Amino acid sequence: MTDTESPRPDERIEPFRLDVPQAELDDLAERLDRTRWPDELPGAGWEYGMPLGYLRELVRYWRHAYDWRAAEARLNAWPQYTTRIDGARVHFAHLRSPEPAATPLLMVHGWPGSPVEFSRVAGPLTDPVRYGGDPADAFHLVLPSIPGFGLSGPTRERGWEPRRVAAAFAELMRRLGHRRYGVQGGDWGAAISRELGRTRPEVIGVHLNLLPNGYMARRPEERDLSGLSRREVADTHRSWARFQSWARDRQGYADIQSTRPQTLAYGLTDSPVGQLAWIAEKFQEWAEHPVDRDLLLTNVMLYWLTATAGSSARLYYERAHADYWGAPPEPSVAPTAVAHFPHDNFVLLPHLARETNRIVQWTDHDCGGHFPGLEVPDLLVDDVRRFFRTLLGRGSDRGGHPPAPVG
Template sequence: MKLFKLATALAFGLCVLSALANANAAEDRSIRPFKAQVPQAALEDLRRRIAETRWPDRETVDDQSQGIQLAKIKPLVEYWGASYDWRKAEAKLNALPQFMTTIDGVDIHFIHVRSRYPNALPLIMTHGWPGSVFELLKTVGPLTDPTAHGGRAEDAFDLVLPSLPGFGFSGKPTDTGWAPDRIARTWAELMKRLGYTRYLAQGGDWGSPVSNAMGRLAPAGLLDIHINLPAIVPPEIAAVLAAGGPAPAGLTEKERATFDALSASAKMGNRSYAVMMGTRPQTIGYGLMDSPVGLAAWMLGHPGFSRWTYSESDPEKSPDEVLDDITLYWLTDTATSASRIYWEYGGRSPAFAGPEMTSEISLPVAITVFPGESYRAPETWARRAYRNLIYFHEVDKGGHFAAWEQPELFSAELRAAFKPLRQDK
């Protein structure tokens, strides 16, 4: 009987392995053209839902400590329901070459813009949450056509801008395990399918742990990574912050300033959204998937998103850009699937990578620190985290969504960061 059970188990296991092998072999590896085409009925339903919003009463404080303020979100929503035009956002996407390919059972949507200049360096860039490929679109011109934006022909890049699994027009994973390492392997496969044998990776927000994972896994052809959210808080500092303790002795002036900023942010609950998505993404999804205003309020609860949206330094900025992003989440029904990346990452924010994410990276690493970031990472911490840090630069403007906020400066930073690779060719 035992032998029979063992034989049965072995036969079943072989069947499973055979099925998996057949599934992988059967996976459509083609790269298919894609156009964004949202049905008009979906846009009409969105406006109807906005018009039927049940508003909460006003907050009882004069700041955002209870969440996005009613006086800030209500005018934005009123414009969203009455005047905002999604078709213009759709046209922005459709003006660029878009594609779809299936990797590891999930459809991956991506924008692929080849530069007209020979010897352009291929670069894959990863967006974050509550961002999307929209946050990277302003860099397409400066990076692929540098001579029109103050650069040189030899500064050109080919750009690959994928939508994270579960985000935007990419497919929604139906299994678990879609943490940064699996996404990194997916991106490596994507670059391989595109025929690139040498390329670079860049990311901020979730693009930071994904790019770190790519650097650690070092797939064939990856030369260098650049990140603009260097999540490099030393373990002993992270432990003190978690306990709510005072700043340790011996910190430099910059380290102390960073510690104080992180401590203040923790006391204000600025990352409460990450805690919720990291523990109960399904629960919050029931509300976010049913109410467009609830979705907008949740996304605007991200400090970097909210600060940029309501930037006092740029009062003329159109609300369309942030609504393009929020509307994309709504129309693709991805509020819940996008939230799960926090759960997959063990409930952590991408702003706090453990040392295991960086200590094994031997590839060259470049970092740009923007002043409006979640925290300004000191160079001393960066050099502890990355043993092959070849570029570290602090700039004077821009924030968490650096490519969106300061596309020209962001692009200039990438040219400078990756310049040694061109010289070494």
Template structure:
């Protein structure tokens, strides 16, 4: 597949932070003023003091950002201006020329780093238990205001505009037929790409499906009674949703007062504690990682991501996406193109097939997995890779 000849619009990019910035980060970590210990013995008050102290100790004394920097710089990275804003992206082409192009979109408080573990298995499946016919060309952009992409200086960069920018990016790279995948914000953006339906987009895969019926979503948010004819599986999903909606105050704050989070640009440990409390299962994973347990995320996974936010000073600019958003996170969006759905048990909710079939009328794949959570590519890369392969197989 040929690449757009307008190569002058696509510039190579290299990550290079000076030592002075890393020293300044360590100085701020060392100067942290700590709160008192929580008054409970569990996670019900948020990230425990012992966890965040161990995170800070490791960040200060053992963590090495240069390893992450080298990993990124070993990948082909680029910048291109779209709609007046620089967009950073990784672009890995498979050695299999017939590979399927896919654009993978991260979420918050994640980044492109969520996808690093799945790049090689998706691009080179024969080296990772797959077949040549499973191969993908990968495009992994940083959302506006996140990572190495530009920070919007005016309003208007909501998920719908990002969806349009992604279609332009794929067109600029010369892909005349491609698929899209996403979780968290990436799931919302991927759904909206499907709603916008550029002719080159032939299908999507989501691991956080927007499948909640509008009436149920409204009832859960308002506290009104749910329909009486729900199945047991649907009731379990509603219970998960009710719990999730009760614990998304971070989203309410970012959605109403992102600029109030100025402290995120001043205190790396304060920023880290807020980011670690995205959802209860993910917070538990992070807590276990810093307690020395082998779980889906390592201490370096967590701190690579947090250090990226700190060094690029994007904790506040990334938060503004919540303020810009006008779409329900988990409710149906009106997708009508082929769609694949992977329902992980520790997601904000495990979407019942009955809801998924209504939300995605051209459903080409549905699998209800028995492990994995919100950051599926990061936590369970092998399962994620197989789901992406299986999800898009019928479109090849």
């Protein structure tokens, strides 16, 4: 809120601090000790899913070496709050830069992530001087948990699909007094961030490290390839081949969460090892560089402690059953940057993205995967800085006038 406004009772923003009862941690330890392990085919490796030996070692570390209280303290170093929007509790961290002219930036995680994804970029983005950067590149960060995920969950009613989440986050930024702001996201965060840019004039720019569905699943036909360069033709065929491989071997989790999230929820909510395997497999498969085990486990803990395996999965169901599902992407005129990391799940194609997005920066990085904030934080920070530096330096891209003050 601004200094001159008083929040209505239903708009209150309450301070939040993590303080998990020891009884819950003791229960987790007992469950880990009582794990009932499945068998495994000899020599199966990762072909059938997460190998038994890999998961046993990860569980051993979780049980005997991982320190939740230390992780809890690190999370509590972030100023955190909750507020109710559209009937849901929304949890967020609000990290103000020491630079008063910093640009507000909403950063949105995906599945199976959380704001923990931004642990390694929050410092450089909010306080660039401390990290050897330019104070002009500073951001005030707002890091919400998607409704239904972790500390913003569980949701209690139907219909929490990406457009509704985007509207809730726009309301959050209004309550915080940010009249003009940028957005950034990957995975579900990309869909939510793009929707904010498409529908909200107060959004000054959209930075994505993935493109939402609709840009990589097109079977290449002659009419699609005509006029493309040799490289673009090759990338188009490569993109389609990777998508086919994904649909054949790696899409099962999404199909289940899009159709039977409640059935899945029983196993993941009752078994911490089940919850760990469901999430850790994705961090192993989708990342090029290993993600720090402690950060991975902190992310898993936010799902386990809040029992939000089911409500987070419902985002898939609600999107798959929304009236717009399967329709072509609606055009967005928001200035948009795409940071393409090569080990991510799909090959992104600039010529398709430009059909319905106003792409003003496209960067093909030579390393990194689905979780760039945890894998290659320096690359993500640099990409975000370059985009907003250029955007704010050249005036508004939505009418030729200088941008309105941010903050």
